Amino acid sequence: MKQTLMGTADTCRARLINGFRRFFETPAFAPPANRPLLERPVAVLIIFLVLSLLVMTTADYPLGVWMKSFPEQLRGTAKWISSFGTGLLVLSFSGALLIFGILMPAHRLRKSARTGADLVATAAAFIFLSVAGGGIVDSLLKNSIGRARPELLDTNGAFSFRPFAFHADFASFPSGHSATAGAMAMSLALVFPRLRAVFISAGVLICLSRQWVGAHWASDTLMGWGVGVAFALWLAHAFARRRLLFSYSADGRLCPGERYKTVLMILRVLLRRGLTRNAKGRKTCASKPNLPSPVLETQP
Numbered sequence: 001m002k003q004t005l006m007g008t009a010d011t012c013r014a015r016l017i018n019g020f021r022r023f024f025e026t027p028a029f030a031p032p033a034n035r036p037l038l039e040r041p042v043a044v045l046i047i048f049l050v051l052s053l054l055v056m057t058t059a060d061y062p063l064g065v066w067m068k069s070f071p072e073q074l075r076g077t078a079k080w081i082s083s084f085g086t087g088l089l090v091l092s093f094s095g096a097l098l099i100f101g102i103l104m105p106a107h108r109l110r111k112s113a114r115t116g117a118d119l120v121a122t123a124a125a126f127i128f129l130s131v132a133g134g135g136i137v138d139s140l141l142k143n144s145i146g147r148a149r150p151e152l153l154d155t156n157g158a159f160s161f162r163p164f165a166f167h168a169d170f171a172s173f174p175s176g177h178s179a180t181a182g183a184m185a186m187s188l189a190l191v192f193p194r195l196r197a198v199f200i201s202a203g204v205l206i207c208l209s210r211q212w213v214g215a216h217w218a219s220d221t222l223m224g225w226g227v228g229v230a231f232a233l234w235l236a237h238a239f240a241r242r243r244l245l246f247s248y249s250a251d252g253r254l255c256p257g258e259r260y261k262t263v264l265m266i267l268r269v270l271l272r273r274g275l276t277r278n279a280k281g282r283k284t285c286a287s288k289p290n291l292p293s294p295v296l297e298t299q300p
Contacts, residue, residue, distance in 0.1 A: 027241035034252035041230040041237070048226025052174070056219035061158040064150045067214045078212035085177025085206045087131045090184050094131070097124035122245045126235065127187045134183030134231040138176050138224055147173035150214050158217070175216040175224030181206035182228025190236050190246065190254060 037043050070078075101121025148160035149172040162170040185203030189196040207221040216224075236254050240246035247257040 025242065027238075028243050029241060031237055031241060032248050032252040035248075036251075036253055039233055039252075039254055041234040044230040044233060045226055048223055048230075052219040052223040052226070055222060056159075056217070060217045060219050061153075063211065063218050064153050064158055067150055067211060068153075070212050070214065075213060078209045081205055081209040082177060082213055082215070084202075085181045085210065087135060087180040087184055090131055090188075091128060094124040094128040097121065098128055119245070122239075123191050126239055126245055127184075127191060130183045130187035130232040130235050131180055133235065134228040135176060135180045137231055138174055138179035138227045139171075141227065142171045142174055142176060145173050146170040147217075147220070150217055172216055173220045173223060174227050175207070175210050175220040177210050178207040178216070178221040178224030179228035179231075182225040183232045184228070186229045186232035187236075190232070191256075193256065 038047075098121055101117055101124060143166050144164055146162040146165040146167075148156040148162070148170055149168075150158075152160065152169060160170075165171075181203040185199045188199040192199070203225070207225050210216040210221050211218055233254075236246055240248060240254060240257075243257065245257055246254050249255045
């Protein structure tokens with residue numbers, strides 16, 4: 001037992017060190033020159049900054065007045081949708097997957113199972129870092145800018161700023177929930193491209209809910225979304241340049257790497273084998289009830 005635990009600890013330590021080394025090592029190659037405009041983090045930030053400033057000067061005030069008359073019976077639903085913008089659900093699930101992947105005794109797995117486990121852990125790490133990193137960057141920005149929230153419209157107006165106030169009433173631009181929603185939507189869309197429309201739609205709905213509950217201006221949610229999406233894209237490019245999880249297609253777009261494409265196939269094979277073994281085990285136990293189960297046998 002002691003040797004098993006020591007072997008597992010050594011494997012976990014080696015995998016952690018290797019993961020950090022892979023991420024912080026010099027990129028294997030530069031991103032392609034033909035990357036789409038909307039997959040360039042700086043371009044995304046500039047586009048959403050321009051849009052948010054335009055909305056701030058033209059639509060924030062009338063929308064802020066409208067938010068005060070939002071139906072009270074719908075606020076409960078809006079608050080429930082808004083609560084997903086904290087990212088706790090995605091952070092908890094991806095964090096648990098990452099810890100499980102690190103602690104898994106990979107030295108005792110077959111090569112195919114070990115490859116699948118490594119890729120799942122890498123995907124979990126990407127999603128976790130995207131959501132956490134996007135939220136941290138946005139928190140620094142909004143506390144530095146110090147814009148007053150819509151609830152202070154009557155006393156401070158729509159364009160009141162107190163830079164570095166570090167107070168919740170003056171931490172409106174950009175929206176933190178929207179940044180987390182943008183990072184969640186983009187990271188999940190990159191990992192599960194077939195569900196891109198679902199994740200993007202859910203993220204946009206979270207952004208809108210922040211306006212419905214009167215917590216943010218429209219320009220706040222626009223810029224917050226841009227910050228979260230840009231951070232997730234930057235991290236995805238960092239992974240792709242180190243041949244981790246992602247790669248680039250012929251037209252320069254981010255896409256799942258070749259090894260990542262085998263994850264579902266590996267998981268299907270493992271699941272099929274597990275079900276087959278369970279079925280054989282049940283038949284064996286039924287025919288020979290007096291024999292000890294091999295699963296319960298311990299190593300000498």
